[in-house]
Amino acid sequence: MKQLLSWALLAALYPSLLLAAENEGRQPLRWQITPYLGYGSEIQFDGQDDSGNASADAGSLFGLSIGKETADPGLIEVLFSHQKSTLSPSQGTDLNISYLHFAGALIFENSLRPYVGAGIGLSHFSAYDSTTRPSLALALGLQPRLGEHLALRAEIRGYGTFISDNSSFICDPKLCNLYLQGDMVTQAQANLGLTFRF
Known part of the structure; x- marks a missing residue:
């Protein structure tokens, strides 16, 4: 009976032991929080017919991402960024630009960890x-580790x-007589942040 119980216990624990063996030597998958500062490019808005064109000037921005590391290796995250921009020609008010995105990244394992x-x-x-x-985004970046948690x-x-x-x-x-036309407006961001892993 004791032997039967031992075999049953081993069979129940086998999947956990196998998973532990597979993950041996790998860093644990952690959550990430990354506050960042950046610079957003100019945005061009095309007006209809003779209504004229307008642009949002390039400028500084801030943002935050919260993500979970995956075993690919990769990252699944939610990102938010906000920028206040001056309109040209002046429309009597500034333009606030905010992005809220669900994003994923594939990370290539080397010292710089490009993604x-x-x-x-x-x-x-x-x-x-x-x-x-609605909007879409593409990204290229580096995330070198400064330590286990940074x-x-x-x-x-x-x-x-x-x-x-x-x-x-x-x-x-x-x-004013500015009515926009076109299907898409684009903007590029250059961002730099510090990631906390926990």
């Missing part, structure tokens, strides 16, 4: 009025936001 990533989510533009539109993160991330015709969030329609 490629993609994301999908929402872009929010707010000036005279506001609009929230890493540096540097990346270039490009966003493409799908806009609708006749969008007039930039200015008061009673004071």
